[in-house]
Amino acid sequence: MMILSLFPADLKQFLSEVESSGARLCLVGGGSRDFLREGTLSNDLDFEVRGVEISALKSFFKKRGLTYTELPYDIVRLDFKGFDLEFSSPRLENPLTGNKTHHHFEVVLDKELSYDRAFARRDFTLNAIGIEFHFTKDEARVVDPYNGVRDLEEKTLREISDYFFLDSVRFLRLVRFQVKYNFNISDSIKNQMGLFDLSELSIHHFKSEMKKSKNAGAFINEFSKLVRDYQLPVKDVYKIWKNIHFSSDLETIEDLLVSVFLKRPEAAKEVAAFFSLPDKTLKDLTxxxxxxxxxxxxxxxxxxxxxxxxxxxxxxxxxxxxxxxxxxxxxxxxxxxxxxxxxxxxxxxxxxxxxxxxxxxxxxxxxxxxxxxxxxxxx
Known part of the structure; x- marks a missing residue:
């Protein structure tokens, strides 16, 4: 498979050694999606690890003197010659009743969990595509239990299950993918959009997804439109966007601030406060x-x-x-x-x-x- 030829020799050798420790590696998320979409190898590679516990990988990294970062859900991240590598165990996410935050679930890790069950927790079908590697054999194959390749080719955002609507951050990802990649929202999502509850949506995640969209103006416009059209519950802090429409070419927070300042100087204070900008920022602009x-x-x-x-x-x-x-x-x-x-x-x-x-x-x-x-x- 062509993706194997994109790996630098030292990275391929390192992952072969990881594999030799008993790990079976499957590239998931953006790394597999972007390869299938663009034919490129991302510098940010997330692997689901089967066959061994993550604790065994930690020991493997320690023996080689590698520094890694531990994240929630027993995820390990390390930098390898410019590549941001992440290793995690397949997991189930069991929803917590009444929890409307991004962490609305309890986790069950299972190093032998099947692909269809492990990928069921993901958001869109096009993000539920894996590439299973056998580096020692120089082999790779696409894993696609939810027809994500089809939806990727058709540029369609389709949910895997109703679980999608339990996480308000996935609403933000919906907006980001639509804005950044010009993907279409499937009828199944449109018909159930009202299931989203954004009453606990954090500004931190809003800013993060907005920045990833590379188009702040279009992101906020689309966010506001969907909230309005589907009458979704949101915190009062998000209502500042209700009467503001941005040019679609505004990319940064500073772009947004200047745009509002030139039209409605009094509203610029609200924008600065929303993004937690230092007082000096608006003072200097003024x-x-x-x-x-x-x-x-x-x-x-x-x-x-x-x-x-x-x-x-x-x-x-x-x-x-x-x-x-x-x-x-x-x-x-x-x-x-x-x-x-x-x-x-x-x-x-x-x-x-x-x-x-x-x-x-x-x-x-x-x-x-x-x-x-x-x-x-x-x-």
Missing amino acids: SFYNSYHAVLKLKKEDLIPLCQSEMDAPEVMVVLRDLKNLEDKKEWRKYFPSHLIISWDDWADECVDAELIQVTPAPLRSYLRFYQTMKRVIQ
Whole structure:
């Protein structure tokens, strides 16, 4: 199978040694999905391990002096030459009655659990595809108990069972896969969408899935649309998105913040609070915006007399402080056109003579660059 040729020799050798310890490895989740979809080998590889307990793998790693991280449900993660490898035991997840959180189940680990029973806990059929390896024989085969390959080819998001609707984070994954990959939602999910209860949905998971979508604006738009269309229960904190529609090309939290700030400055505080942004973030954006518009209003006839004044004249310093502020908070420039009478393009390569710096009072030295630029551009 072609995927075997994508493994670097040292990684293949390492996994062969893991296999020789008695482990049978099956690649699951995004690693198998992305190979079947794109023909590539991910740097993030998750293996279900049959044949041995995870404790045996820990001992194997320790003997080889490998450092690993232990995660809940007896999952082990380690870095191997740039590959993020995760090893877990097949498991059953038994729902806990009345629990609406992401951890709404109790786990039963079983190193010999069949693929169909182990994969039944997964979200979409296209995420319930495995690739079973026999590295020592240089063999691999696709394991597909729920016809996930078909749905992957048809770009359809289909649930494996009603268990899908018990986890509010899976609602977020539904949104992410639709936005990131332009997958379609199956009629079976649409018909049961109302089963989702988002009343305990954490902001942590919301932000995580939004970032993975690579398109924050489209993610929030689709989240809000589905919540509205299916009248799903949500925490009050999510209701801030009810009356906000974002451009579909907004990728980051900062993109979202600026978009809201420019339309409804008062709502930007709610956005900043939702994402737990430092107070300084919105203050800096506001400060940059104010300086930008102050410079935007300047006309050449207003600046000519300033160029003939001393640098420390009050009316000159007002302009210089705004110019310096545009430099100090340069991270916000990308959101604003540089069509200013004096802009950051003008002072980008401005050099100030060392002797001039020495004879200028210390409090004024940081403004020399901008004063010099103003005089050059205006005169």
